[in-house]
Amino acid sequence: MNDLSHTPQEGRPHAIVIGAGFGGLAAAIRLGARGYRVTVLDKLDQPGGRARIFRQDGFTFDAGPTIVTAPFLFEELFDLCGERMADHVTLQPLTPFYTVRFHDGTELRYSADPEFMRAEIARFNPDDVAGYERLLEESRRCYEIGFVKMVDRSFHSIGRMAGAVPDLLRTRAYRSIYSMVSGYLKDERLRQAFSFHPLFIGGNPMRASSMFGLILHLEKEAGVHYAMGGTNTLALALASLAEGQGGTMRYGAEVAEILTAGGAARGVKLVDGETLFADVVVSNADAAWTHSKLLPPGRRWSEAKLRRAAYSMGLFVWYFGTDRQYEAVPHHTIMMGPRYGPLLKDIFDRRVLAEDFSLYLHRPTATDPSMAPAGHDAFYVLSPVPNLSGNIDWETEAEPYRRKIEAHLEATVLPGLRDRVVTSRLLTPPDFERDYLSYNGAGFSFEPQLTQIAWFRPHNVSEEVANLYLVGAGTHPGAGVPGVIASAKILDELVPDPAAFTGA
Numbered sequence: 304m305n306d307l308s309h310t311p312q313e314g315r316p317h318a319i320v321i322g323a324g325f326g327g328l329a330a331a332i333r334l335g336a337r338g339y340r341v342t343v344l345d346k347l348d349q350p351g352g353r354a355r356i357f358r359q360d361g362f363t364f365d366a367g368p369t370i371v372t373a374p375f376l377f378e379e380l381f382d383l384c385g386e387r388m389a390d391h392v393t394l395q396p397l398t399p400f401y402t403v404r405f406h407d408g409t410e411l412r413y414s415a416d417p418e419f420m421r422a423e424i425a426r427f428n429p430d431d432v433a434g435y436e437r438l439l440e441e442s443r444r445c446y447e448i449g450f451v452k453m454v455d456r457s458f459h460s461i462g463r464m465a466g467a468v469p470d471l472l473r474t475r476a477y478r479s480i481y482s483m484v485s486g487y488l489k490d491e492r493l494r495q496a497f498s499f500h501p502l503f504i505g506g507n508p509m510r511a512s513s514m515f516g517l518i519l520h521l522e523k524e525a526g527v528h529y530a531m532g533g534t535n536t537l538a539l540a541l542a543s544l545a546e547g548q549g550g551t552m553r554y555g556a557e558v559a560e561i562l563t564a565g566g567a568a569r570g571v572k573l574v575d576g577e578t579l580f581a582d583v584v585v586s587n588a589d590a591a592w593t594h595s596k597l598l599p600p601g602r603r604w605s606e607a608k609l610r611r612a613a614y615s616m617g618l619f620v621w622y623f624g625t626d627r628q629y630e631a632v633p634h635h636t637i638m639m640g641p642r643y644g645p646l647l648k649d650i651f652d653r654r655v656l657a658e659d660f661s662l663y664l665h666r667p668t669a670t671d672p673s674m675a676p677a678g679h680d681a682f683y684v685l686s687p688v689p690n691l692s693g694n695i696d697w698e699t700e701a702e703p704y705r706r707k708i709e710a711h712l713e714a715t716v717l718p719g720l721r722d723r724v725v726t727s728r729l730l731t732p733p734d735f736e737r738d739y740l741s742y743n744g745a746g747f748s749f750e751p752q753l754t755q756i757a758w759f760r761p762h763n764v765s766e767e768v769a770n771l772y773l774v775g776a777g778t779h780p781g782a783g784v785p786g787v788i789a790s791a792k793i794l795d796e797l798v799p800d801p802a803a804f805t806g807a
């Protein structure tokens with residue numbers, strides 16, 4: 304039996320971080336900078352979590368995030384280590400940010416250039432130009448509250464939540480983003496183009512708070528970037544920053560249990576039985592999984608409550624390489640399907656696999672030829688689908704669904720695709736559950752709806768166990784790379800100074 308009441312003090316207090324997603328990596332760096340000895344444990348064989356990389360047949364595929372916004376959040380982490388981000392990673396600003404292709408074949412290119420955007424909007428509906436400008440102004444107000452005031456502050460106290468309510472009421476954050484955008488724009492295609500952003504973080508635009516309208520302002524001010532070599536290069540750079548601080552990265556290390564004694568976290572037990580002691584434990588594992596599987600049954604996050612909670616949609620991702628290049632296809636294309644609201648209902652509420660789909664098509668070789676052999680293109684196409692609380696048998700559905708998407712791409716933007724695919728790989732909701740230990744196989748953990756944000760989300764400091772902290776998509780402020788990096792910044796407010804453990 305291990306005596307968990309006594310942590311061996313090997314010099315500096317020890318912090319264990321479970322998970323090397325962006326949230327875990329940022330937490331490791333922040334704790335390292337504070338003076339903790341840090342060990343990061345991840346069940347995968349590389350850092351990045353959802354931002355891992357697949358290499359296959361000479362192609363390199365970013366598995367997850369491709370759109371890098373708010374680069375200043377990364378820069379802070381390099382600054383903490385006395386390094387310059389530019390010496391480690393090349394961030395390439397993209398313009399336009401992305402192209403939205405509607406079912407009728409029209410395309411809207413979206414960028415930060417006001418003149419260009421006025422002309423783009425006018426092509427769809429000249430009457431919407433003034434509304435678009437007012438929408439941007441509203442987006443700025445959302446940013447001032449939702450980002451500046453809320454994103455990197457802990458919402459573990461009901462008092463702080465109550466303090467935010469007047470701002471939330473003033474900005475009518477109880478409206479959905481679709482409803483807010485519809486108040487400014489008449490053209491249905493433009494309404495879709497400026498309301499889909501919550502899907503990037505697992506939210507349904509028909510009920511995600513209008514506060515997520517802040518993303519428009521964030522993109523406009525800080526740009527949309529691509530990390531040369533893939534987003535995973537950012538994860539690799541953060542892992543080496545953590546190691547440079549004296550931290551340890553351990554891959555292939557799955558945590559089975561967070562060990563507690565006297566109501567406080569004292570370490571972790573790995574699936575192979577190894578026990579590691581710690582003064583502080585930070586879980587970057589899926590927040591619902593942490594409460595359901597890694598901790599004893601809790602009071603606030605009981606299994607019953609976790610089952611009742613709403614989870615983000617699942618993701619179907621097809622990574623493929625072609626033996627030709629499709630020069631006309633830009634780096635990021637959002638391909639809207641024939642239905643918007645009803646499709647979202649099928650995905651989030653009815654949880655059935657619809658006949659139609661909306662897609663995001665990633666072509667990194669538009670910016671970075673190193674992602675594919677010469678003369679070839681690397682792609683991934685992503686379709687939001689129901690998470691595992693639906694009743695879809697992915698064993699049988701995945702390949703027909705992939706073929707349907709392939710046929711659609713062939714008929715629209717990638718002519719002759721079927722005969723040009725030379726490498727292929729799928730990621731479906733069961734893979735999210737198996738690979739990332741994601742509750743319900745959700746792409747982005749808890750769905751960000753008004754009753755599941757800020758105080759209503761699992762707090763960044765555990766409500767169940769002392770010395771346990773949570774970062775990542777399932778915690779405040781939520782999913783998306785900027786969100787999870789901000790969740791780690793909140794630890795500076797919550798985790799005591801290492802001296803608290805050494806008595807120094």
Ligand SMILES: Cc1cc2nc3c(=O)[nH]c(=O)nc-3n(C[C@H](O)[C@H](O)[C@H](O)COP(=O)(O)OP(=O)(O)OC[C@H]3O[C@@H](n4cnc5c(N)ncnc54)[C@H](O)[C@@H]3O)c2cc1C
Pocket residue numbers: 321322323324325326327344345346347351352353354366367368369370371372503504556557558559587588589618620685738739740746747774775776777781782783784785787
């Ligand atoms: C396909 C896709 C595209 C996306 N596109 C974008 C985008 O363009 N821009 C953007 O900002 N965001 C995007 N996102 C969202 C973004 O990637 C995520 O919200 C974010 O990366 C999640 O980070 P995280 O810190 O929560 O951890 P995760 O990336 O979820 O990593 C958690 C890690 O913990 C490990 N782990 C879990 N349990 C255990 C355990 N018990 N023991 C050990 N290890 C464990 C997991 O294996 C994983 O490696 C995308 C996501 C996906 C899936």
